[in-house]
Amino acid sequence: MTRPAKRTTSADVAREAGVSRATVSYVLNNRPGQSIPEATRRRILEVAERLEYRPHGTARSLAAGRSDIVLLSVPDLPIGASISRFTEELAAALAENGLALVTHLASARGRPLPDVCATVGATAVTGFTPFPAETVRALQRAGAEVILPLTAPDETEPMLPVGRLQADHLISRGHRRLGYALPAHPRFTAMTGERLHGVERSCATAGLPAPVTATVGLDPESAASAVDLWTAAQVTGVCAFNDETAVAVLAGARARGLTVPTDLAVIGVDDIPVAPVVTPPLTTVRFDLHAVARRRAELIVAGLTGSPAPPAPTAAAGTELVTRSST
Amino acid sequence: MTRPAKRTTSADVAREAGVSRATVSYVLNNRPGQSIPEATRRRILEVAERLEYRPHGTARSLAAGRSDIVLLSVPDLPIGASISRFTEELAAALAENGLALVTHLASARGRPLPDVCATVGATAVTGFTPFPAETVRALQRAGAEVILPLTAPDETEPMLPVGRLQADHLISRGHRRLGYALPAHPRFTAMTGERLHGVERSCATAGLPAPVTATVGLDPESAASAVDLWTAAQVTGVCAFNDETAVAVLAGARARGLTVPTDLAVIGVDDIPVAPVVTPPLTTVRFDLHAVARRRAELIVAGLTGSPAPPAPTAAAGTELVTRSST
DNA sequence: ATGAAAGCGCTAACAT
DNA sequence: ATGTTAGCGCTTTCAT
Numbered sequence: 001m002t003r004p005a006k007r008t009t010s011a012d013v014a015r016e017a018g019v020s021r022a023t024v025s026y027v028l029n030n031r032p033g034q035s036i037p038e039a040t041r042r043r044i045l046e047v048a049e050r051l052e053y054r055p056h057g058t059a060r061s062l063a064a065g066r067s068d069i070v071l072l073s074v075p076d077l078p079i080g081a082s083i084s085r086f087t088e089e090l091a092a093a094l095a096e097n098g099l100a101l102v103t104h105l106a107s108a109r110g111r112p113l114p115d116v117c118a119t120v121g122a123t124a125v126t127g128f129t130p131f132p133a134e135t136v137r138a139l140q141r142a143g144a145e146v147i148l149p150l151t152a153p154d155e156t157e158p159m160l161p162v163g164r165l166q167a168d169h170l171i172s173r174g175h176r177r178l179g180y181a182l183p184a185h186p187r188f189t190a191m192t193g194e195r196l197h198g199v200e201r202s203c204a205t206a207g208l209p210a211p212v213t214a215t216v217g218l219d220p221e222s223a224a225s226a227v228d229l230w231t232a233a234q235v236t237g238v239c240a241f242n243d244e245t246a247v248a249v250l251a252g253a254r255a256r257g258l259t260v261p262t263d264l265a266v267i268g269v270d271d272i273p274v275a276p277v278v279t280p281p282l283t284t285v286r287f288d289l290h291a292v293a294r295r296r297a298e299l300i301v302a303g304l305t306g307s308p309a310p311p312a313p314t315a316a317a318g319t320e321l322v323t324r325s326s327t
Numbered sequence: 328m329t330r331p332a333k334r335t336t337s338a339d340v341a342r343e344a345g346v347s348r349a350t351v352s353y354v355l356n357n358r359p360g361q362s363i364p365e366a367t368r369r370r371i372l373e374v375a376e377r378l379e380y381r382p383h384g385t386a387r388s389l390a391a392g393r394s395d396i397v398l399l400s401v402p403d404l405p406i407g408a409s410i411s412r413f414t415e416e417l418a419a420a421l422a423e424n425g426l427a428l429v430t431h432l433a434s435a436r437g438r439p440l441p442d443v444c445a446t447v448g449a450t451a452v453t454g455f456t457p458f459p460a461e462t463v464r465a466l467q468r469a470g471a472e473v474i475l476p477l478t479a480p481d482e483t484e485p486m487l488p489v490g491r492l493q494a495d496h497l498i499s500r501g502h503r504r505l506g507y508a509l510p511a512h513p514r515f516t517a518m519t520g521e522r523l524h525g526v527e528r529s530c531a532t533a534g535l536p537a538p539v540t541a542t543v544g545l546d547p548e549s550a551a552s553a554v555d556l557w558t559a560a561q562v563t564g565v566c567a568f569n570d571e572t573a574v575a576v577l578a579g580a581r582a583r584g585l586t587v588p589t590d591l592a593v594i595g596v597d598d599i600p601v602a603p604v605v606t607p608p609l610t611t612v613r614f615d616l617h618a619v620a621r622r623r624a625e626l627i628v629a630g631l632t633g634s635p636a637p638p639a640p641t642a643a644a645g646t647e648l649v650t651r652s653s654t
Numbered sequence: 655a656t657g658a659a660a661g662c663g664c665t666a667a668c669a670t
Numbered sequence: 671a672t673g674t675t676a677g678c679g680c681t682t683t684c685a686t
Contacts, residue, residue, distance in 0.1 A: 007468065007470055007663095008468070009663060009664085010663070010664065011663080011664095019672070019673085020672065020673045020674080021663090021664075021665090021673090022665080022666080022672070022673060022674080022675095023671090023672055023673075025664070025665060025666085026665095026672090029665085031665095031666090035671060036671070036672080037671075040671085040672085052468055054441070054442075054445045054468060054469050054470075055445065055663085055664080056445070056448070056470070056662090056663050056664070057445050057446035057447060057448050058385050058388045058389045058394065058448035058662085058663080058664090059389050059662065059663030059664040059665090059678090060663075060664055060665075061385045061664090061678090062383075062385045062386050062389050062662085062663080062664070062665090062678045062679070062680090063663075063664040063665040063666080063677080063678055064664080064665055064666085064678085065665090065678065067385065067446070068446055069446060069447060071429070076411060076415060084403060084432065087432045088403060088432055088434045088436070088437065091432060091434060091436070091437035091438070092434065092436035092437050095436065095437050095438045100438050100442065100443050100446045100447070101431075101432075101437065101438075102398070102429040102430060102431055102443065102447055103429060103430040103431070103432065104428075104429055104430070105411065105414045105415055105418060105428075105430065107415045107418060107419065109415070109418070109419035109422065110415065110418035110419050110422050110428065111418070111422045111427050111428075114381070115381075115427070116427050116429065118381045118382070118383070118384050119384035119394070119395055119396060119427045120384060120396060120427070120429055120447050120448075121383070121384050121385035121447075141334065141335070141379055141381060142334075142381050143334055143381075143383070218600050218601070218603055218604055219603055219604065220603070220604060220608075223604065243601075244600040244601050247601045247604050247605065248601075248604045250604070251604040251605070251606070254606065272601075273545050273571040274545070274570075274571050274574045274575075274599075274601055274605070276545055276546055276547070277545055277546065277547060277550065277574050277575045277577070277578040278574065278578070278601070278605060279578070279581065279606055281547075334679095336679060336680085337679070337680065338679080338680095346656075346657085347656065347657045347658080348657090348679090348680075348681090349656070349657060349658080349659095349681080349682075350655085350656060350657075352680070352681060352682080353656090353681095356681085358681095358682095362655060363655065363656080364655070367655085367656090382679085382680080383678090383679050383680070385678085385679080385680090386662090386678065386679030386680040386681090387679075387680055387681075388662090388680090389661095389662045389663070389664090389678085389679080389680070389681090390661080390662055390679075390680040390681040390682080391662085391680080391681060391682090392662065392681090
């Protein structure tokens with residue numbers, strides 16, 4: 001389980017290659033502006049390889065005054081797959097720039113983010129939603145040089161138009177009165193506003209009344225009550241915050257003897273694995289954080305190198321409607 | 328986005344408190360064996376607080392020769408919630424011991440684990456499944472002192488008895504011929520064996536024939552074919568690898584006009600959020616990695632401090648059957 | 655009871 | 671073209 005294992009240091013490589021540590025450092029980081037003979041270079045590389053040399057990240061960061069570490073703060077939400085995709089893509093994009101990504105799961109019982117930032121020595125910190133001002137300050141004191149997204153509405157990427165896509169789809173199908181299914185779990189409240197807002201805007205521009213909101217928990221009864229509410233308001237199509245909530249609405253409709261989509265159409269968000277196999281198969285909005293992640297990586301790299309922010313985002317890329325039979 | 332923000336160092340605190348850096352270090356880490364007057368101690372603490380001093384983790388690790396960082400490697404599986412629970416619990420337990428947890432999502436396109444381990448300077452590395460010998464070696468060279476779980480079958484915690492629980496439940500309900508629904512996604516194959524095995528053992532000890540396995544993808548047709556297979560084999564109850572697969576089986580049964588649970592009983596694993604709201608509500612096995620995480624944390628702490636491993640695990644704790652109407 | 659000083663492994667001026 | 675030399679911020683003997 002434990003092994004002392006003395007690590008190979010750059011001094012070892014230097015000695016073995018018959019050069020100085022500086023030279024080793026130069027070729028290993030292939031610093032520009034240094035003209036090192038190809039022979040020496042190869043020799044050093046070869047020795048490093050043979051000795052299985054791994055630069056000591058800690059020492060390197062300390063000396064350089066900056067680490068190659070990016071810390072991603074993920075909320076303790078059951079967002080499942082999307083988050084993995086985002087993380088994976090972000091890690092890949094950062095890796096291309098020589099940066100390493102590690103994740104911190106935000107939780108009251110764990111260590112606070114700024115703390116972790118300080119102990120790992122992260123140079124940049126990112127998250128899904130903007131950090132509160134106080135946290136930003138703490139992160140800065142912890143050594144974070146770039147922190148994204150910030151609350152400033154201009155530099156952050158455009159939010160995904162999921163609410164709009166849901167509503168537009170329903171509206172194009174002829175629905176005139178929409179309902180919105182809010183998730184019961186309080187942890188979601190931070191994300192809830194944006195999506196609902198999109199639906200509201202779509203209704204407004206279509207000249208329709210605002211959506212009738214109802215909170216639906218993950219149990220048939222809760223969903224049934226919401227359905228009653230919508231029925232009374234003559235709602236014929238409901239946008240759900242996410243697929244889980246949408247499936248609950250399906251159950252609620254069934255409990256009330258309504259058939260989907262004829263009596264009530266429902267559309268979710270996420271395209272969770274079970275979406276195609278529930279009854280009826282769920283229409284949903286699938287989004288791929290791929291694009292967002294790449295842009296985020298670009299912004300981080302830009303922030304770190306001081307270069308100007310890359311060109312504006314390509315808007316809604318990666319957000320698509322998956323039409324199945326629930327609408 | 329970026330701010331120079333000079334950090335407060337321990338030297339600042341020392342100067343401000345009128346003591347030496349050594350003293351500051353002593354009280355901040357409250358090293359035993361040093362007798363520092365309560366007055367000095369309070370003063371230092373107070374100054375540190377006022378200056379918002381955060382120890383520079385990187386420098387600290389370099390000097391101490393060991394960091395407080397534990398790296399968790401998570402597989403790129405859509406395991407969703409369980410994994411979050413585990414991570415959260417592990418982070419909390421480690422935090423109690425002054426250790427910080429960060430996560431690395433394994434992926435071909437990101438940086439390899441040993442690399443990340445070296446750059447963050449992790450002292451311990453953990454994962455869900457044992458690391459291959461080669462990786463272990465690389466991690467050791469990267470500076471990891473404790474690596475868990477190892478392939479040694481004795482030191483690892485006992486596997487969760489999910490397969491057994493599923494089968495026993497069905498058997499106790501009178502089913503004599505069981506089916507097993509394997510997930511189609513190849514990423515799951517690593518986990519598949521253990522659960523199926525549990526079911527097989529239960530069947531064997533109950534004197535029943537081995538379960539009839541069928542692969543079911545997340546689409547109604549695939550599930551329907553599987554159902555045909557089971558029907559032909561007179562299977563009346565099926566254990567699914569996970570809830571997603573179970574829901575697919577539900578769809579397959581429906582497609583063939585079978586009613587659940589009368590014609591075919593199905594039981595899943597995970598208790599995903601939609602389990603209570605599908606039709607019919609899904610019986611499932613819920614397991615809480617809580618206990619596993621705590622034990623893991625104990626093992627890590629023990630390994631790091633050189634103390635003996637804590638008492639043996641409390642077996643199946645945290646694995647429970649959630650009975651709903653699909654069985 | 656507290657301070658001085660020597661590094662930890664590496665990078666980056668500055669020399670040569 | 672390569673080596674020398676200071677540190678980076680902290681811990682930790684060893685003195686005092």
